[in-house]
Amino acid sequence: MQNKASQKLSPFKKPTQEQASLINDAQRFISQHIHDKTPAVYVITGDAGTGKSVVLSQLFYRLQQASHDEKNVLWQTQNYFMVNHPELLKVYRQIAGELPGVLKKSFQRPTSLINRMRKDHKTFDVGVIDESHLLLSQPDHYNNFYGHNQLLSLLELCHVLVIVFDSHQVLRLKTYWTADRLKELLSPYPQKWVHLNQQFRMHADxxxxxxxxxxxxxxxxxxxxxxxxxxxxxxxxxxxxxxxxxxxxxxxxxxxxxxxxxxxxxxxxxxxxxxxxxxxxxxxxxxxxxxxxxxxxxxxxxxxxxxxxxxxxxxxxxxxxxxxxxxxxxxxxxxxxxxxxxxxxxxxxxxxxxxxxxxxxxxxxxxxxxxxxxxxxxxxxxxxxxxxxxxxxxxxxxxxxxxx
Structure with a gap:
């Protein structure tokens, strides 16, 4: 039986109309840019409690299903879900252990994935990043990241990134992001920004x-x-x-x-x-x-x-x-x-x-x-x-x- 956190993020939880529309739009964006030479970025914004993580969980499950479908443009794609938060990563891996066609190793900390891909001289196709405001925006030797910016490092390794960003949840100077800083960094890349509005967590006025x-x-x-x-x-x-x-x-x-x-x-x-x-x-x-x-x-x-x-x-x-x-x-x-x-x-x-x-x-x-x-x-x-x-x-x- 799933625990409370897993239930919230389950890809089988019925999305709202706003969330379902966004998931479909993100899928179309990924399909349109999966073979582009320049990486593309789909940015989801919204305040705490608006269901951003729910959207990502369901989107990633669909991507993994599509990667096993010979008729889909995403067939045989190598995709990863990333979150720079060890407690949240545990929840996603719990969910993966209960789903067909979804592997726990597809859920990674950004630093681990970046370092492994560079060591093996490999790339991947689609990256989905929850809590992207937690990505390192400077070198951090304590966390074994020696690049200058994790988002730029990931863009060098993949075709499409889907990221969740909330400037109100930036908590450390080493992960210091603002919307303006993010837009400036992403300016060379094809991109689309969408916003979630409805608050779901708090049953409050x-x-x-x-x-x-x-x-x-x-x-x-x-x-x-x-x-x-x-x-x-x-x-x-x-x-x-x-x-x-x-x-x-x-x-x-x-x-x-x-x-x-x-x-x-x-x-x-x-x-x-x-x-x-x-x-x-x-x-x-x-x-x-x-x-x-x-x-x-x-x-x-x-x-x-x-x-x-x-x-x-x-x-x-x-x-x-x-x-x-x-x-x-x-x-x-x-x-x-x-x-x-x-x-x-x-x-x-x-x-x-x-x-x-x-x-x-x-x-x-x-x-x-x-x-x-x-x-x-x-x-x-x-x-x-x-x-x-x-x-x-x-x-x-x-x-x-x-x-x-």
Missing amino acids: DSLIQWIDHFTGDRQLLPLQESFRLHYDFRVFSDAEKMRQTIVTQNCKVGLSRIVSTTGYPSTLDGGKHYITEGKFKLPWDQYNFTATPWAEIPETINEVGSIYTCQGFDLNYVGLILGPPVTLSADGKKIEIDTSKITDSESFKQRDDMSDPHEILAAKVQLNLNAINVLMKRGVKGLYLFAHDPALRQRLCQQYQTM
Whole structure:
């Protein structure tokens, strides 16, 4: 029986009319350009929760079926599905193990595929890339990537790329992308851009989605309409431990409920446990997950705090989000501010050689933090709970919305 994450991404899940139309259009684009001398790119954009990964999963399944059809233009094509996210890759490989004609080895990390193809002097036909905003845009020796840009490296190895891009989910300077940067890089290639609009993950009123987008966009704290509580459980907590207890209760009822946090607490990849402490609340950060099961689906992780690296791309039923020390309220009480001096995720903000302007670097750090908050706030299908470390922000949220 498939787990929740696999069910979401199953190629047998019935697509919406918008998704089905996009899948058909992408197939036509691939067929039209599969034998071109110049590689072509099909770009799918859309905010978190609009079903981009669902589209890719179904598209890739169709491509693999077509590669076994002698009458199809894609017969005998060599195609790969890529995602630069180890937890999400586990889900795709789980799905592949249950499908006829689809092999687990067809799902790869970009660096692994690039290095193997270059070593063997080989190319492939179609590449499908989920979360392309996670592609490295500079060399990264830690991840054994010695090129200058993973997207360009892949374009040198294939005929067609289909990529999902969401500039609001860019989280690291070494994967620093904007829509303008992407368009400039792709300008020499035949391309088509399409956009998914409808939000599917959160069973929430549009006013709550807009509230989140303003919180992480222009950083305004908008008023919320009462209608947002009709179908969605949104709460603000003045006590992080009470929020944890409520998440545990929800996890016992419906499963897939977890505490997550932004940066701002001790965190080092040294194999040891590093704790987030807020009053009586004390839990360790998520540990590196060596199993084949995604972090959010391991029962014991109810006793850990998830990060952007374990939760991006996943649905949770209920999410309890700790807004850490960098997230503060402005002195006039009107806006959210990001104190970059309190960022503890040093891996995300390693300096880039092509970014020397201190104002540009500061703006990027602020935006990457806001992107992370947006992604974490949109994990919960049924509910979102908030606790803010900053006393002024916590008081403002509790006064304006709901105190628990």
